[in-house]
Amino acid sequence: MRSEPHGRTILRDRKSLTSMLFMIVERFRPGCAPEVYRRFRERGRLAPEGLRYVASWVDLQFERCFQVMEADNEALVREWTAHWEDLVDFEIVPVRTSADAAAIMAGAQRPAALDTREAPFKCCGNEEFVILRCPACAHLMVFCAECNTLYPDARDPARRETVRLTRPGDRLTCPSCAVPFEDRAFLTPPHVDKYRATAEQVIAAGLGDLLAKEPAQ
């Protein structure tokens, strides 16, 4: 069992891909705090194999302890709390670091960037591919923003058509549901977020192999 006070070191060194973090709120039963500390001095934390201590904080009244532990499953946490339940009430909350949460949100919302090195699409030589999503029917299609070529079927690079977007009334029309896009400038704000597919949507449609491996900027 590791019980060093510098929990961040352990967090950074995490190896197991399946490990979970738990925020555990311990409420000492009235008058039990001295016994909690006595048992800890005499017997240690009593954590089972596989449950790793990360860090903990105690409030100034010795009523609550906020403890972060790491384990592959919550059962290991329960195994540990069983040694203390006569003295402490436990609340166990699975958590993730804020950094992990931000990465997840960024990954889900980043625009889908086509991997032009490996994609089967060969366009005008200055390819600037965007994966578009029809907001009306969720159809996905590939569009070259350089030459306004639409590939109506993201799975079929042989099918292509030039979209005229020169006059104010020109619109790209969804090849699947025939609903026209609201604006001719659908790749500029504020419209672009409505029409550009996210990586999550592309993956959900089974087209994840079209995506560039590196997140788009």
Ligand SMILES: [Zn+2]
């Ligand atoms: Zn092109």
Ligand SMILES: [Zn+2]
């Ligand atoms: Zn559509």
